[in-house]
Amino acid sequence: GVPMLLERQNVPVIGPHSDDQFLLDALPETTASYGFPICPAFTPTRWLHEGDTLNVGHFTFNVLHTAGHTPGHVVFYCAAAQLLIAGDVLFYESIGRTDFPRGNHQDLLDNIRNKLFSLPDNTLVIPGHARTTTIGHEKQFNPYVRMAA
Structure with missing residues (x-):
């Protein structure tokens, strides 16, 4: 549209x-x-590029480039609201598909582990589909990207 x-x-x-x-x-x-x-x-x-910011109302969102689902996928993080709009990268105990043209499974895992899992554990994750979750929950229970204890 x-x-x-x-x-x-x-x-x-x-x-x-x-x-x-x-x-x-x-x-x-x-x-x-x-x-x-x-x-x-x-x-x-x-x-949009890594490090860009977007203002929505009174909130500022930082853009994180999270290639993997697609090469140009981005997510939006608002530190003040402890909120991540994750699109199709991270889901409740799951991750996004990487079978799209130029998708890359390892890039997706690396970006989740290095960028998203560096956010505070209480960050609310709003995925592109299904229920919300938190970074802390995904670190502990997501079988695709669980961090070593």
């Missing part, structure tokens, strides 16, 4: 990371293959 929105409104389109441009370029073929109305390719107004 982004290309149609841009035809009607002059609004910026922010993100993802530029490493996902190939996925945006493939939107016409991808949407057609699933039987959806064809969505034209587009390029965001602004790409």
Whole structure:
């Protein structure tokens, strides 16, 4: 729907990371293959990169580049709210798929262990699907990325 929105409104389109441009370029073929109305390719107004910040209301979110699910996947961390919007990287006792074009299982694990698991244990994780969790819970119980005791 982004290309149609841009035809009607002059609004910026922010993100993802530029490493996902190939996925945006493939939107016409991808949407057609699933039987959806064809969505034209587009390029965001602004790409997101590690260390960028986004302000939403009174909250500031830090952008973390977490390649693996896709090469350009990003997550959003708000320290003040102890909140991580994790998209399709980390789920309740599970992790995201890596069978998409240019997905990389080891990159996903490394980014979870090195970036997400460095956040405070009480950080609330809002995944792209299903129930919420915390960083501490995932460190202890996630069988895919459990940290050694």
